[in-house]
Amino acid sequence: AQRVTQPEKLLSVFKGAPVELKCNYSYSGSPELFWYVQYSRQRLQLLLRHISRESIKGFTADLNKGETSFHLKKPFAQEEDSAMYYCALSGGSNTGKLIFGQGTTLQVKP
Amino acid sequence: DAGVTQSPTHLIKTRGQHVTLRCSPISGHKSVSWYQQVLGQGPQFIFQYYEKEERGRGNFPDRFSARQFPNYSSELNVNALLLGDSALYLCASSSRDRAYEQYFGPGTRLTVT
Numbered sequence: 131a132q133r134v135t136q137p138e139k140l141l142s143v144f145k146g147a148p149v150e151l152k153c154n155y156s157y158s159g160s161p162e163l164f165w166y167v168q169y170s171r172q173r174l175q176l177l178l179r180h181i182s183r184e185s186i187k188g189f190t191a192d193l194n195k196g197e198t199s200f201h202l203k204k205p206f207a208q209e210e211d212s213a214m215y216y217c218a219l220s221g222g223s224n225t226g227k228l229i230f231g232q233g234t235t236l237q238v239k240p
Numbered sequence: 241d242a243g244v245t246q247s248p249t250h251l252i253k254t255r256g257q258h259v260t261l262r263c264s265p266i267s268g269h270k271s272v273s274w275y276q277q278v279l280g281q282g283p284q285f286i287f288q289y290y291e292k293e294e295r296g297r298g299n300f301p302d303r304f305s306a307r308q309f310p311n312y313s314s315e316l317n318v319n320a321l322l323l324g325d326s327a328l329y330l331c332a333s334s335s336r337d338r339a340y341e342q343y344f345g346p347g348t349r350l351t352v353t
Contacts, residue, residue: 134282136282162340164340173243173244173343173344173345173346174283174330174332174344175343175344176340176341176342179340179341216282216283218282220340225288225295225296225339225340226271226272226273226288226290226295226296226332226334226339226342227273227285227288227296227298228273228275228283228285228340228342229285230275230282230283230284231282232280232281232282233281233282
């Protein structure tokens, strides 16, 4: 079965501390994984995609097929990073079906 | 472009009633997907439509149906409402080449009493 698991509902860190939001997945085949973010009073939006291997707003995520993980990392958290983060799995090649995890609220304290 | 728009913003219905939710995609986007988000959970895929055809369906009962119009706007219909249908219903549009990059609307908050 296709599934995305985010074990932490809430992650609270101080400004300048490293951040790691955990994501594990279950998928038979070659997965496409994404991180979506929802800032306060804004819409859900794409943050990054594993295939692009780019850093967005200082965040990176590496797909580890052996551990079936796609953790989101940032070396130094900023207060503006506070948001809800969702890990998502594409349910097929270039389809509009995304399977989301439960989400993790990141709270960056001053 | 105002982005993806959804109407209405909020809706209160009673059990057994029917509801229709509407979505207008970003100009140029031909794909529309619908998601249900129950409080405290991530969005759950309901349907995807592309060029007016259903391209994917999630694990939802037949009480849920949708359609896409020639202008690529879409409707989600839910019949015989249950209390458990109370949720935020999200619509997302995407282009054909980047279907994974979905642009979400603000959602419709449905409350069933």
